[in-house]
Amino acid sequence: MRLRVRLSIVALAAGVAAASLAGPLDAQVRFRGVGDPDLDALLLRFIAGGDYTLLVSDSTLAPGDTMAGPVLVLGARFSVAGHVAGDLVAVEANVFVRPTGSVGGEVWNVGGGFYPSDQATIDGRVRDHPLAPYRVERDRDLYVVRGFAHESAFLPDGLYGVSIPTYDRVDGVSVPVGARVVLPPLGRIRPTAGGRVVYRSERGAWDGGGFLELARGRATLRLGAERATVTPDRWIRSDHFNSAAFLFAGNDLRDYYRSDLYYARFELARGSGGWDVTPFVEARREDASRLRAGDPWSLFGPDSVRPNRGVVAAPVMSGIAGLVAAWSEGRSALALAAEVELGAPSEDGSVECAPPGCRPTATPEVLALFAQEETFTRLTVDGSWESPGLASHTLRAGWHVQAPLDGGTLPPRRWSHVGGPATLPTLADAERQGDRVVLVRTGYGVPLPVALPILGPPEVEITHVFGAAWTEGGDDRLDQNLGLRLRFSLGWVRVTTDPTDFGEEVVVDFGIEASL
Numbered sequence: 001m002r003l004r005v006r007l008s009i010v011a012l013a014a015g016v017a018a019a020s021l022a023g024p025l026d027a028q029v030r031f032r033g034v035g036d037p038d039l040d041a042l043l044l045r046f047i048a049g050g051d052y053t054l055l056v057s058d059s060t061l062a063p064g065d066t067m068a069g070p071v072l073v074l075g076a077r078f079s080v081a082g083h084v085a086g087d088l089v090a091v092e093a094n095v096f097v098r099p100t101g102s103v104g105g106e107v108w109n110v111g112g113g114f115y116p117s118d119q120a121t122i123d124g125r126v127r128d129h130p131l132a133p134y135r136v137e138r139d140r141d142l143y144v145v146r147g148f149a150h151e152s153a154f155l156p157d158g159l160y161g162v163s164i165p166t167y168d169r170v171d172g173v174s175v176p177v178g179a180r181v182v183l184p185p186l187g188r189i190r191p192t193a194g195g196r197v198v199y200r201s202e203r204g205a206w207d208g209g210g211f212l213e214l215a216r217g218r219a220t221l222r223l224g225a226e227r228a229t230v231t232p233d234r235w236i237r238s239d240h241f242n243s244a245a246f247l248f249a250g251n252d253l254r255d256y257y258r259s260d261l262y263y264a265r266f267e268l269a270r271g272s273g274g275w276d277v278t279p280f281v282e283a284r285r286e287d288a289s290r291l292r293a294g295d296p297w298s299l300f301g302p303d304s305v306r307p308n309r310g311v312v313a314a315p316v317m318s319g320i321a322g323l324v325a326a327w328s329e330g331r332s333a334l335a336l337a338a339e340v341e342l343g344a345p346s347e348d349g350s351v352e353c354a355p356p357g358c359r360p361t362a363t364p365e366v367l368a369l370f371a372q373e374e375t376f377t378r379l380t381v382d383g384s385w386e387s388p389g390l391a392s393h394t395l396r397a398g399w400h401v402q403a404p405l406d407g408g409t410l411p412p413r414r415w416s417h418v419g420g421p422a423t424l425p426t427l428a429d430a431e432r433q434g435d436r437v438v439l440v441r442t443g444y445g446v447p448l449p450v451a452l453p454i455l456g457p458p459e460v461e462i463t464h465v466f467g468a469a470w471t472e473g474g475d476d477r478l479d480q481n482l483g484l485r486l487r488f489s490l491g492w493v494r495v496t497t498d499p500t501d502f503g504e505e506v507v508v509d510f511g512i513e514a515s516l
Helices: 037-049 239-249 364-372
Strands: 002-013 028-034 053-055 059-061 066-068 071-074 077-080 083-085 088-091 094-097 107-110 113-116 126-129 134-139 142-148 153-156 166-168 172-182 190-200 205-216 219-230 257-268 270-272 275-290 311-313 316-329 332-345 350-352 376-388 394-404 416-418 432-434 436-447 459-470 479-488 491-497 505-515
Touching: 028 037, 037 088, 037 107, 037 142, 088 094, 094 107, 107 113, 113 126, 166 239, 275 311, 416 436, 416 459
Parallel strands: 002 505, 028 142, 053 071, 059 077, 066 083, 071 088, 077 094, 088 107, 094 113, 107 126, 432 459
Antiparallel strands: 134 142, 153 172, 166 172, 172 190, 190 205, 205 219, 219 257, 257 275, 270 275, 275 316, 311 350, 316 332, 332 376, 376 394, 394 436, 416 432, 436 459, 459 479, 479 491, 491 505
């Protein structure tokens, strides 16, 4: 039996220490102006009701404490480590729901930030509208929630225009700086223009782009252009999970290429009966070029850095149709994203791959084929499901599927992989690669009837993962992993093995989820 121990994923949730919980205020709240029609109706009804707890200064609801809802947070930071017994509405505020926190009703984030822990409990629907055109104004004891869709406004991204940086083996530290300008309305159309620049420390390069967005009701048209670092592997784990994993363990599970992208996207948001569904169509032109893997610093990383996959330097024209959907009711929730891409080269290209800067993961014949890329059709489906099990247990599932619909081969820039701590821990990082990818995760969590100091309430979760990545005519066998994970509010420890060869190789890894 082989035993491997490693640090695999570290997740850092941004935040700062908050003040103690403020009590209800003897203040008046009024709504003025015009924002989004649906949100205007919600805010008018909520504020007119008057039966809510008002928070206007940074506050913390401690573990074990309960606050009677509904709660209205205006222009402040609210950290929920206890229980909010009702709805939670936040306007131009930042709300953090900690692993021990719970909300007994719906959550509405209007023009602010909403940051829930994966282990938090939210019984109702979550309506997250971080870019909604609202602000909070104060005149002594009068607080005004103002919609400014009919006004010009300058809205910087993140904190004073600086968004949370990312860190990877190609760009090093990437620091995005950007803003949006809400323009005066054109009849019933609300235009917004925005842009950003990004500094890449490892390459000493500047990227960026801009967009123009036209919104009417629930319909939105966005036109944009940007130069960016692109990865087909974002489904494996999010930007900031990946950044933390690379910073601490030198574990970057993505391949990258550089893209000059021009696009037009139209989407129409719909909602009914617990569902939020947004179908969309998009036309784009993408001009790719390879990126060499650098050697940024990491705390416990390996001596060498995994190189990138090669790409074909040929502009591709694509049409994409898809939808993003979410449903929730009580403790049950479904998230789904699906798209079909029809692409074709606009001219012949050449293979760009020169080890050690990148590696050809396809045969020379396949790479040569895509020096003259043919038309391709790609289907991608991602999703997650969570529902109650027996008693207070939780059943979880997630999946990622990608394949060409025409039976051909996708361009190398659309390939992905499985293998490594975020997919199949008993395989080496990116061990299996190709344009056809399947990964399905299931888990069954059982909370333990104890509460540990600092670590919080633990949960034991049985996990099963199976997946594969391959090319046409290649090895399409499914690899499996069976695991046992002990989860805490600050992280987890996991033991994984291959059930088809039980105990031959055992991987022990752990992750940290810290709120700083």
